[in-house]
Amino acid sequence: MICRLNPPIADWSGRRVWIVGASSGIGAALADALLNAGARVAISARRLDALEQVAAGRATACAVDFDATDPTAWPQAFARVLEGLGGLDLVVLGAARYEPAHPWDFDMEKVQASFELNVVSVYRALTVVVPHLLAQGSGGIALVGSIAAYTGLPRSMIYGATKAALRNLAESLYFELAPKGLSVYLMSPGFVATPMTSVNEFPMPGLLTPSQAAERMMRGLERGRFEIRFPRGFAGAVRWVSRLPDRLRFWLLHKATGM
Numbered sequence: 279m280i281c282r283l284n285p286p287i288a289d290w291s292g293r294r295v296w297i298v299g300a301s302s303g304i305g306a307a308l309a310d311a312l313l314n315a316g317a318r319v320a321i322s323a324r325r326l327d328a329l330e331q332v333a334a335g336r337a338t339a340c341a342v343d344f345d346a347t348d349p350t351a352w353p354q355a356f357a358r359v360l361e362g363l364g365g366l367d368l369v370v371l372g373a374a375r376y377e378p379a380h381p382w383d384f385d386m387e388k389v390q391a392s393f394e395l396n397v398v399s400v401y402r403a404l405t406v407v408v409p410h411l412l413a414q415g416s417g418g419i420a421l422v423g424s425i426a427a428y429t430g431l432p433r434s435m436i437y438g439a440t441k442a443a444l445r446n447l448a449e450s451l452y453f454e455l456a457p458k459g460l461s462v463y464l465m466s467p468g469f470v471a472t473p474m475t476s477v478n479e480f481p482m483p484g485l486l487t488p489s490q491a492a493e494r495m496m497r498g499l500e501r502g503r504f505e506i507r508f509p510r511g512f513a514g515a516v517r518w519v520s521r522l523p524d525r526l527r528f529w530l531l532h533k534a535t536g537m
């Protein structure tokens with residue numbers, strides 16, 4: 279069987295999109311861009327006040343606050359989204375935490391919390407969203423990964439591993455859901471200036487603003503790409519390095535990161 283790419287999206291007007299992780303950063307900017315393009319958008323995260331700021335004055339936005347790590351919250355949140363939007367065409371799963379750590383100094387609670395949010399909550403989302411989209415016979419699921427998924431990096435032993443899990447998960451989902459008429463996307467951002475990266479004390483090559491990141495996500499979705507990777511130059515370089523032979527790859531990464 280030949281897998282096809284996702285169908286392109288020609289027009290956002292009236293499309294019903296649920297973004298989880300939309301109270302700040304990339305998710306908030308994507309919500310803004312989608313609303314400007316005419317979509318109806320449900321925005322989720324824990325902080326209702328921040329969600330209400332993103333939705334302020336937009337008749338086609340609805341805020342659905344919940345904790346994505348709470349297993350019982352997903353069915354209720356999804357019911358609120360369906361009520362608010364009148365259905366669902368696309369879900370973007372971007373809630374995540376970033377815990378830089380060294381192998382000699384890490385906290386198991388942070389490991390558990392990171393996997394619970396960055397990975398397990400995505401499976402929880404799938405339990406509510408996939409049956410609905412399959413019954414409908416259309417719709418899309420976008421996982422927000424990272425270029426940190428391509429290769430192990432210094433201080434990335436927790437975050438990078440969660441994003442590598444999502445990369446593999448997105449590929450598995452694509453194999454099984456695309457033939458059933460659903461779209462699956464893997465977003466692979468490089469560095470974006472958000473509250474998440476504000477803790478970084480190192481230079482971040484190719485740093486984008488959240489609205490630049492949102493613009494690239496929209497274009498990737500519109501073109502029906504599976505992986506939506508940006509910025510092109512830096513993300514492409516990391517991907518290229520990740521495919522080099524081990525010795526050369528580690529040598530180059532030591533040089534590049536200074537670690």
Ligand SMILES: NC(=O)c1ccc[n+]([C@@H]2O[C@H](COP(=O)([O-])OP(=O)(O)OC[C@H]3O[C@@H](n4cnc5c(N)ncnc54)[C@H](OP(=O)(O)O)[C@@H]3O)[C@@H](O)[C@H]2O)c1
Nearest residue numbers: 299300301303304323324325346373374424469470472474
């Ligand atoms: N910034 C980058 O350079 C970069 C690069 C690659 C990938 N990414 C990915 O892009 C996505 C967005 O990141 P960002 O940089 O925009 O960071 P951000 O501004 O910190 O956004 C994280 C979002 O996740 C939400 N969230 C956190 N814990 C949650 C929970 N338990 N339940 C529900 N929502 C929760 C936060 O809202 P509340 O605190 O209100 O819950 C917030 O809306 C993440 O998946 C991140 O890994 C970012």
